[in-house]
Amino acid sequence: MEAGRDRSLHSTNIAVIREVYDNEFSPACFSMELEKALESCCSIIVIEPTQLGDETARWISFGNYLHKMAVITGFTSIISGFAWPESFAPQAPLSIISTLCTGLYTASWQFDHCVKYQVERDIGKLSRLPILGALTVASPVVLVRKDDSKRKILHSVVTLAAASLCIYRLYRTMK
Template identity: 50%
Template sequence: MLSQNTLSKRGVMAATDCYIVHEIYNGENAQDQFEYELEQALEAQYKYIVIEPTRIGDETARWIAVGNCLHKTAVLSGTACLLTPLSLPPEYSRYVALPAGALSVACSALYGISWQFDPCCKYQVEYDSQKLSRLPLHTLTSSTPVVLVRRDDIHRKRLHNTIALAALAYCAKKIYELYAV
């Protein structure tokens, strides 16, 4: 873990709870240093993390986007699974509800396995220019930094897990009715 003295030299803004991963190349292992700094900042749970190195910033933004996609897919497909029987005739609803339910369960499980314990899942990419204007971005050398903001994701996880479990229960019931009866 970086010492507080090292952190203050590298860009910690204690007043705004912001950490900046500066793009300063000090030798051939600079990329590893950037990754290490980002990992330490994520584990330290700063409110804002500004990532100046383009490659790491883009990779982090894509990782967060994939996690968001899995979450949204789990919620929307699970909702479709649960609402389809209300809107389609019973003989047709299973052709939509069962695949949608399976997709919801699969996305929720994949999110739980791959993202749940990653400290990066607690962050979202910040695009709001009003919020970004309050950060010390004027000190950066990069014109396109990636800014992460820490958000509580407990409600988000509960939502997609609840919907996925309800979809799983519905699918199990329908499969039992189709094959056991």
């Protein structure tokens, strides 16, 4: 990190990745700073570079989508198993989708540091951040560290229950 840059981890556990283009390798430096902030488990990360912020926000949104899809299809599979006990038609495909989404989420996000962060969009919460007054861009992406253990447990349990119920029903039908 160069001495002239104001990119740092603040004592308040907030990391700010400043949009300062002072050499041809600046975009790569932005990515490295984000990775460092993620690995440092900062409670808040402010990303000023637009491209990096947008890419990070999309990656987190896709993970959220997979999680929600796994939970919704899993619950729907379980409900359809009880609603139509004589038919696999709605239950099996929903259980498969839930399992695939959970598997993809687990494989793609298990070791990714971004999994612990959510994009903060609430203007009220953002306005209370002390560092936002010193930013150089109008709309940075703000990441907030959140505990994701309940989320992982939820979609894993729902998917496991949906798949187990589906397998059990298949076993009973074949018997």
